[in-house]
Amino acid sequence: MKHILSLIIIGVAGFKIAQSFINPENATAFLGMEMNVWGYRIIWASAAVISGFSIMRGRNKDANK
Numbered sequence: 107m108k109h110i111l112s113l114i115i116i117g118v119a120g121f122k123i124a125q126s127f128i129n130p131e132n133a134t135a136f137l138g139m140e141m142n143v144w145g146y147r148i149i150w151a152s153a154a155v156i157s158g159f160s161i162m163r164g165r166n167k168d169a170n171k
Contacts, residue, residue: 108164109160109161109164111157112157112158112160112161113157113161115153115154115157116154116157116158118150119150119151119153119154119157120154122146122150123147123150123151123154126143126146126147130143131143134146136149
């Protein structure tokens with residue numbers, strides 16, 4: 107239950123990345139700015155990786171108790 111926000115971020119990031127491949131565009135809006143689609147994908151992939159590491163770090167901390 108502690109990692110619900112991280113799991114939601116990973117799910118949304120996966121959806122956004124998949125959607126950007128299914129409906130390809132040259133530019134995408136992110137936080138009100140037009141940006142390159144590859145930059146958009148990198149931002150969402152980074153958010154997913156950081157959230158995944160947060161979950162792994164929390165699980166390792168709980169296992170070491």
